[in-house]
Amino acid sequence: MPRTARGRALARLRATVFGRPLSNEEEMEERLSKRKALAIFSSDAISSSAYATEEILRVLLIAGAGALLVSVQVAIAIALLLAVVSLSYRQVCRAYPNGGGAYIVARTNLAPIYGLIAAAALLIDYVMTVAVSTAAAIAQIQSVIPRAYDIRIEIAFLSIALITIANLRGLRESGNIFAVPTYLFVGLALAIVAIGAIRIVTGTVGPIPAERDAVPFGSETLGILLLLKAFAGGSVALTGVEAIANGVPAFKPPEARNAADTMTAMSILLAILFVGLTVFAVAFGLRPTAEGGPSIVALAARTAFGAASPLFYMFAASTALILFLAANTSFNAFPRLAAILAGDGYMPRQFSFRGDRLAYSWGIVLLAAIAFGILWAFGGDTHALIPLYSVGVFLCFTLSQLGMVKHWLAGRETGWRWRLVVNAAGGVLTAVVLAIVVSEKFVDGAYLVVILVPTLVGMMLFINRQYSRSARELAVKPDLVVGRPHREERVVVPITGINRAVIQAINVGRSIDPDVRAVFISEDPDEAAAVRKQFERQIPGVPLVVVSSPYRALAGPLLAYLDVLDAAWPPGKSHPITFIVIPEYVARSWWERLLYNQSAKRLRSILLGRPHTVVVNVPYRREDDIEHPAAEDTAPKE
């Protein structure tokens, strides 16, 4: 239990917001069933159908109304790509049941540097998932409540904060919260697709009147470049497909099999929704609107259900919700990857510390902060964020598939030939798409990722070099047997007067070694003389050194005195350890922290840089004072 009133209040607040602490034994219960896993890990991929169609339409309308018809072919091409990628990832799930996705696959099969490139791309991908999904979710809200556009940044902040808190509470509850809206979205979206199919079959389709703020048609020719650009835009539908392969260990056993099945179910659902919604949009001549206007899926729902229908509002709500949940995918995946990277020495160690609720708190908070920062910088515009998103995703796909090709070549397990073919096809296709996305969307923002990936890789290599160097420096020879210590010691107690805290510190110093001296730093000779007189009378046997302080500072004169002490040491003898014993007053509340120990704090941080010096903090507590006979009768009980 925390000792201060504020500590206890904070602990209570923590327990209310984040839930009671969990132990490792409770982790098994946190494992996900297929149904829950589909909700958690697939929300990212499935929710892409809420904005992927719109990305295709926005490109093609430059070539006029007729060009929009081509959308369906583009969507089908992307669905085929999805089939190959998802087949490829089924192999990954089975080959790497411990998760880690592109990073593990690329590192083990290709080379560590490819692993780091994949890791950098994945980290960017996760951040962008949060940013894009939140932006798209807010676009859904705007489609129903246009005035929400003005407070989109505030909504983004609130929703990211809520998801962060949910994740700091731990994984299991995430599954419960998130299953309902995912299945609601899938159900309603399938209903829209079905209504569209029926009306196409019954011949009751035709363009609905355009929105007031619809983007005007262009008059460019529909060439190969425009088609590639539309394909690059729509390929954002594939984002999030790799989440399941990264999260295999979160599944209930048999983990690999359950993950692979979930992967297939998800891909089929996504393909149906994406192609179906694209067909619907083309059939009814839906047109993208200027920023702040309704989204294509919202227009589709309105057309299918009618503007006044409760189903329309329900669909808009569930779309917004599943997109927020898609952001949540990253809150599972990013901290896990960061912990793996920290374990491998590529990220600061604190990313592998787990909090009370078995959540990697550092990773969760960092992800939330960066994602909100990007959203804010891009003004919450989905369309502006997407180019940054796709590059990272397809870079991961490519590295992961190429890694798998090497994996099958090296292992040659049963059936390795056809598995190799699947992964090779996936690798080549995704590499081509990567090239298309980078070249077609370079100036739109893809260049940022091209700069960021090497920067992140450099940072990770730098951190790794630091940890390796310190581990090498600290390593002990395996045959070494440590003997008893043989260094001499001396103790220095800096004091500001004579009180119980000082007496306790001096006695702790005498417990360490009999060679103790107190140092009084003063700018006033009269005060110094008075303190010396009192000290010699009350604390006999301990020498007092008075150091005059022309600069009115504490640390400088003390350091100067320690240097003099060092210089006086006989040159032949091995250097002694100097214990600096600093009396401290234990703050019982936040205001006491402001009122006390400001100079002790400064002293400690300065002395940490000094060789052969050990800092000893002696906190003084009244109830703890048994050195001092006068205190025992009056000390309050704890």
Place this chain on the structure above:
Amino acid sequence: MPRTARGRALARLRATVFGRPLSNEEEMEERLSKRKALAIFSSDAISSSAYATEEILRVLLIAGAGALLVSVQVAIAIALLLAVVSLSYRQVCRAYPNGGGAYIVARTNLAPIYGLIAAAALLIDYVMTVAVSTAAAIAQIQSVIPRAYDIRIEIAFLSIALITIANLRGLRESGNIFAVPTYLFVGLALAIVAIGAIRIVTGTVGPIPAERDAVPFGSETLGILLLLKAFAGGSVALTGVEAIANGVPAFKPPEARNAADTMTAMSILLAILFVGLTVFAVAFGLRPTAEGGPSIVALAARTAFGAASPLFYMFAASTALILFLAANTSFNAFPRLAAILAGDGYMPRQFSFRGDRLAYSWGIVLLAAIAFGILWAFGGDTHALIPLYSVGVFLCFTLSQLGMVKHWLAGRETGWRWRLVVNAAGGVLTAVVLAIVVSEKFVDGAYLVVILVPTLVGMMLFINRQYSRSARELAVKPDLVVGRPHREERVVVPITGINRAVIQAINVGRSIDPDVRAVFISEDPDEAAAVRKQFERQIPGVPLVVVSSPYRALAGPLLAYLDVLDAAWPPGKSHPITFIVIPEYVARSWWERLLYNQSAKRLRSILLGRPHTVVVNVPYRREDDIEHPAAEDTAPKE
């Protein structure tokens, strides 16, 4: 010298921005001549003439153009008040040569609580001086460059930052920087007054055409309430008069005499400028403008010199400059008062620490932060800030004069009778003005000060109670003679593995006491067994305790183990001191601080709350490793 590269770079940067450190001996040279003191301490009072006239006109124009004529009488009444107050303060200078102003006078003569009320009022006054003067300075810039209005908050930030840096550099250079613009302003303002006088004598006056954004005339009757309100507004001219009485010790000897003379010179100058500018404004029918328009003094300068004259621009520049310098008055006075209050135990002790340049850095930085905050909150509008300003000022005046009345009654020195009369007149007059200001400006912002003063007094009493309590708790009986320590000791070293830092920490622990045990916290039994095997082989004679950590945390299990250790101690024996020896890796740069010691840091802060526990930080440095034989041959030289 700082040890890390970053430390040295920071020290160089500090020296460049803040100047080289000064020693106490250099302080005498920092004393101010009368000429320099007039520039530094009077800029506040004299610069009030740049906005006081305008405050009178803004009230009276509600009663129509004719009412503006009354301004001159109001200004003369305020000048008479100034004469009384300034005579009163001459007495303060002579009676209290050590400075401290209203706080010291009220505390010594009335009661400590009145001292605290005066101190609170003074602190508010100093903050408001910075805010109001900066806002008024920017209003002068706007009068010449209207577009500056849009970036007034940015200008305010920059100028407060510059003044802060100048003050952190120390007092002497302030004197040099500030003398020139003060005398330039006084010279040019006197020229305007003279030109006005000549034109009145030669009969060549008459209203100039009104500005485009002039405030329209009202049609209220000119009653006593409006007159009082005008008087309350114009009384802001008296702000800053007390600065000299506070700063007596900064004068060259004879301090009191020099300060009193400077006080008289300043009051005469201020009276001439204030009344003169008011007469000028009335004679030429100058009218205040809407926020963002030219100020009255700028209009006066334009009328006197002509809009194209270089003198007009020079006057605007010097007015802005003297107002910035007025803000500087508080940067001398506020930290001094805070240091006195800290010395008396009414403010946190760190306010009495002086920096390298003999400046009270904490006070300077706090003042800058609060003043900028207020300016920002009030949108940089001088007129809105003034009601807050006057209340504090007149509260100080009243308390100070009443204190002086008691002083003369108690001392009865030669000439005490007429001195008593002066101070009594001053006290009664300022009390009346205080009542007028509070009642007339209550809703305009004076209520804020009415709330703030008791709040600040409460805070100071609270801090004082804290310090008194801890001093009582820590006090030792004067007849106590401290004997040798008699408590038993034991040492606990929490480890995360076996490396040089851990070995060094264990050996430091063994130097403290032979009863050392290492504690290894692990969630993996296999890892624990391996560490135990290595430990027993390499560090024989030191018991290793393995604590399993179901929560994956370090601090919790360690605390639990320490509790077990305490429970096992024989109940009759006096409690031992437990030394917790924490190995640390010395960070050589800012990124190393992020990469290392995160868990050591957390452990230390948690253990500080534990009774009978002393935390020992053992920093590991390769070059310092003489415990470890293998290191000596390869250790890099410093």
